[in-house]
Amino acid sequence: MSVKEQIEALRDELRKHNHNYYVLDTPTISDYDFDLKLKELQALEAKHPEFYDANSPTLRVGGEITKNFNTVVHEYRMYSLDNSYSKEDLLDWEKRVEKIIGDSNIEFTCELKYDGASISLTYEDGKLVRAVTRGDGFQGDEVTTNIKTIKSVPLQLKGDYPAKFDIRGEIVLPFEGFNKMNEERIANGEDPYMNPRNTASGSLKLQDSSLVAQRPLECLLYSVVGANLNIETQFEALEKTRSWGFKVPTVAKLCKSVDEVMAFVEYWDVHRHELPYETDGVVVKVNTLRYQEELGYTSKSPRWAMAYKFKAEQVSTVLNEISYQVGRTGAITPVANLEPVLLAGTTVKRASLHNADQIEKLDVRVGDTVFVEKGGEIIPKIVGVNLEVRPQDSLPTHYIEHCPECNTELIRTEGDAKHYCPNEYGCPPQITGKIQHFISRKAMDIDGLGSETVELLFKEGLIKNYADLYTLTVEQLLPLERMAKKSAENLVKGVAASVEIPFERVLFALGIRFVGETVAKKLAKAYKNIDALMYASALELATVDEIGERIASSVVEFFQNEINLDIINRLKSYGLQFQVSADKLLNQTEKLKGQTYVVSGVFEMSRNDLKKLIEDNGGKVGSSISSKTTFLIAGDKMGPSKRTKAESLNVPIITEQEFLEKLT
Ligand code: AMP
Numbered sequence: 063m064s065v066k067e068q069i070e071a072l073r074d075e076l077r078k079h080n081h082n083y084y085v086l087d088t089p090t091i092s093d094y095d096f097d098l099k100l101k102e103l104q105a106l107e108a109k110h111p112e113f114y115d116a117n118s119p120t121l122r123v124g125g126e127i128t129k130n131f132n133t134v135v136h137e138y139r140m141y142s143l144d145n146s147y148s149k150e151d152l153l154d155w156e157k158r159v160e161k162i163i164g165d166s167n168i169e170f171t172c173e174l175k176y177d178g179a180s181i182s183l184t185y186e187d188g189k190l191v192r193a194v195t196r197g198d199g200f201q202g203d204e205v206t207t208n209i210k211t212i213k214s215v216p217l218q219l220k221g222d223y224p225a226k227f228d229i230r231g232e233i234v235l236p237f238e239g240f241n242k243m244n245e246e247r248i249a250n251g252e253d254p255y256m257n258p259r260n261t262a263s264g265s266l267k268l269q270d271s272s273l274v275a276q277r278p279l280e281c282l283l284y285s286v287v288g289a290n291l292n293i294e295t296q297f298e299a300l301e302k303t304r305s306w307g308f309k310v311p312t313v314a315k316l317c318k319s320v321d322e323v324m325a326f327v328e329y330w331d332v333h334r335h336e337l338p339y340e341t342d343g344v345v346v347k348v349n350t351l352r353y354q355e356e357l358g359y360t361s362k363s364p365r366w367a368m369a370y371k372f373k374a375e376q377v378s379t380v381l382n383e384i385s386y387q388v389g390r391t392g393a394i395t396p397v398a399n400l401e402p403v404l405l406a407g408t409t410v411k412r413a414s415l416h417n418a419d420q421i422e423k424l425d426v427r428v429g430d431t432v433f434v435e436k437g438g439e440i441i442p443k444i445v446g447v448n449l450e451v452r453p454q455d456s457l458p459t460h461y462i463e464h465c466p467e468c469n470t471e472l473i474r475t476e477g478d479a480k481h482y483c484p485n486e487y488g489c490p491p492q493i494t495g496k497i498q499h500f501i502s503r504k505a506m507d508i509d510g511l512g513s514e515t516v517e518l519l520f521k522e523g524l525i526k527n528y529a530d531l532y533t534l535t536v537e538q539l540l541p542l543e544r545m546a547k548k549s550a551e552n553l554v555k556g557v558a559a560s561v562e563i564p565f566e567r568v569l570f571a572l573g574i575r576f577v578g579e580t581v582a583k584k585l586a587k588a589y590k591n592i593d594a595l596m597y598a599s600a601l602e603l604a605t606v607d608e609i610g611e612r613i614a615s616s617v618v619e620f621f622q623n624e625i626n627l628d629i630i631n632r633l634k635s636y637g638l639q640f641q642v643s644a645d646k647l648l649n650q651t652e653k654l655k656g657q658t659y660v661v662s663g664v665f666e667m668s669r670n671d672l673k674k675l676i677e678d679n680g681g682k683v684g685s686s687i688s689s690k691t692t693f694l695i696a697g698d699k700m701g702p703s704k705r706t707k708a709e710s711l712n713v714p715i716i717t718e719q720e721f722l723e724k725l726t
């Protein structure tokens with residue numbers, strides 16, 4: 063087999079596995095074996111750039127940056143849908159359709175209405191050439207680079223596809239992935255995203271496609287447009303596009319009457335909660351494409367389709383009180399305390415009001431009867447006020463100006479969605495929040511100590527920060543309520559054992575704003591010990607891979623604070639790990655100490671291995687060329703602009719081989 067054939071065979075095989083995994087949900091290979099094959103292909107492609115293919119499975123990981131998204135005119139306009147809310151609405155529509163067509167046996171295809179961001183994909187000769195957002199329906203933004211990272215979007219089709227067509231669908235973010243993203247954000251002290259739909263559409267416009275690649279987005283397709291497609295009905299279109307490799311949900315049903323359509327609607331109104339992603343209704347389409355053509359369009363929507371919106375699950379109840387929660391980073395969240403009410407199978411007592419703007423926008427007041435809705439969000443939200451029953455003496459809500467916990471005046475920096483309590487070291491929920499984060503599973507993972515005990519210990523004056531945990535004694539703990547001898551001993555033992563937790567997790571545990579698990583790992587690797595990290599400037603920090611300005615300045619600020627320095631000194635004296643452990647350092651040298659490398663292009667070894675090699679030998683990896691760059695390691699296909707920049711800044715350009723020689 064020639065190299066070219068070998069590359070093609072691997073690409074085909076990986077495509078098939080991608081399709082099995084992401085489209086059919088039935089993988090036939092282990093993740094490990096998949097990775098091996100992908101690596102094999104990467105290595106071959108790196109060695110043979112002449113066989114480059116923009117649609118290779120190796121390019122799914124993203125990395126390309128789009129600064130400005132081009133505007134592209136849709137060859138076929140993307141329409142809205144008319145809405146219907148009752149069986150009568152549908153019967154009226156059926157009558158109109160029958161009258162225009164002159165046929166009284168119209169068939170309908172029923173599909174679910176996926177709630178995400180609309181997208182139009184253009185394929186030519188079986189290859190994805192363009193992906194464009196809906197925009198205003200006439201023209202949208204080209205987001206091809208980002209869409210290519212979504213694994214359920216086929217880059218190369220299979221079977222008997224037409225030479226050229228557009229296919230429309232919806233980019234959705236399934237609940238599971240959405241919740242995971244939010245857990246991470248919360249752990250990092252960031253505000254959670256509001257709902258999957260907005261997060262999905264926001265993802266399409268991210269400039270860095272590798273960030274898009276990390277989001278578990280999916281692309282569900284529902285209609286194909288083009289000339290000479292040789293397709294007779296919508297139902298057939300769904301089946302055919304599925305066979306070309308697209309993810310086309312299989313719940314679609316062919317219905318012969320409005321009664322059958324209503325049965326489909328009623329079934330999914332209940333069972334949609336079992337689906338992994340959000341849906342907000344059913345789309346009913348005239349099945350015969352010839353009829354669709356005859357029916358045509360109004361100024362904004364097709365006459366041959368109708369959306370039937372599910373009733374958002376909504377109830378009304380009385381708002382008893384607005385309380386304000388203070389998070390570990392000091393962010394204030396207003397919470398509505400409600401007269402308990404049943405909603406979508408659970409009793410709801412509280413709903414989020416998000417922030418001051420939301421309260422103002424809705425003009426929510428205590429004593430109001432409010433409408434509460436449960437959509438994709440984890441927490442129910444208030445969507446409106448029943449003004450007809452507003453009490454006469456009701457007063458507008460005055461957003462608090464002082465922290466409900468410590469009475470410090472709140473601040474709101476421009477651009478921030480929320481108010482903050484700046485009293486970081488004196489505000490009880492911020493203090494306990496930091497300690498709770500410190501002991502949490504992914505941080506110091508302290509056995510025998512839970513969130514409630516932290517609050518109790520704080521209340522009793524036994525701890526004021528996480529360093530205080532290390533001086534607790536069994537004698538101090540015993541007098542506490544519900545603290546048996548055994549639990550007290552376990553707590554002290556658990557704390558003592560945590561001194562073995564590796565540096566990167568200690569760094570995460572410190573609770574530096576924006577320093578989540580991954581960032582902590584990067585920093586630990588780049589700086590090896592806390593002293594080096596402490597003296598790093600924001601500029602230097604920002605040269606570390608994936609560390610942006612926002613994180614860098616937060617780190618600097620943290621280490622400038624006397625209180626933090628004092629706590630760290632104490633933790634050091636208790637024996638916590640403030641440097642990368644010795645066995646991690648084995649195989650590592652300081653040969654590249656003080657040098658910053660930028661790597662660009664395709665290499666013999668994987669880029670990650672190359673970066674690791676630099677870091678393991680004391681060097682730093684920078685993300686862009688600057689006067690601080692010591693060497694640019696150039697691989698195949700390095701962009702010409704990188705070369706020009708390096709030359710203009712007198713940064714020496716070396717090959718992979720020349721780099722390896724430095725290490726011998
Ligand atoms: P609307 O934005 O409420 O007018 O609804 C129209 C949008 O519904 C379209 O732009 C599509 O993106 C979306 N949609 C979701 N699922 C479907 C489906 N199965 N068929 C057609 N459109 C759909």
Ligand code: ZN
Nearest residue numbers: 465468483489
């Ligand atoms: Zn406070």
